[in-house]
Amino acid sequence: MATPREKEAADYLEKHKIIELFDNLTSMLFFHRPENPREFLIEKLEQLRSSKLRRVPGPSLFDSSNVDALFGILDPSNQGHITFAQYKEALMALGVRDIKEHPEGVNEDRISRETFEREATEGLQRCSTTYEQS
Template sequence: MAAQREKDAADYLEKHKILELFDNLTSMLFFYRPDNPRDFLVEQLKQLKLSQQTGVKGPNLFNNTNLDAVFGILDPANQKYITYAQYKQALTTLGIKDINECPEGVNEDKISRDTFKSEAIQGLQKCSAAYI
């Protein structure tokens, strides 16, 4: 009986992406360090609800500036590209699970900043949408 309740609880958490939601909210708290964490969390949840109702992109931890910084770290010599392995590792580190395995530039093993950012933004939006 207890095992079934635990399975039901785990299924519920997975179905509603609760753990992903809390991971994202916790990451946002650490990143932004708001003076009033409760108000900040309430605002983020309101934005998620609005996003669900309107289809407009919800709150996200990473913006263009953050993604530029990530790319810059991966490309310290300013070659204007990163390898596919770097691309894949960076997206995984950002919490993106459904990674495009064939992004533009994969055949040359040269993923551009624009491709990286586009794939990251799409992946992050899918992550946020998963728990809306």
């Protein structure tokens, strides 16, 4: 059982999304492998601060071209839809953890490109918003 101080620390980390912040920064660092990691991290933190002030999504490892490419991989015959299982697995691969369990098309097991791209983009935006929401 957690002590009151451990609970307080866990609550602090959760409230300020510290774990998500470090996960996001570490992923970007490993992906981009910049020559000067400290400067890279400073730049990303400045982008995050700016995004918070402007109320726009923060820096993210993935963008719309990655989402589009992923859908294309899942739909090689270009049917325009994927299964719900593919939808969930793809969003998890992108790092989206809070997946909508009943997206448009789930009853037919046909998630359209538009639905997938919208849900992936919104999920990535939530992931990149690694600061406390006011």
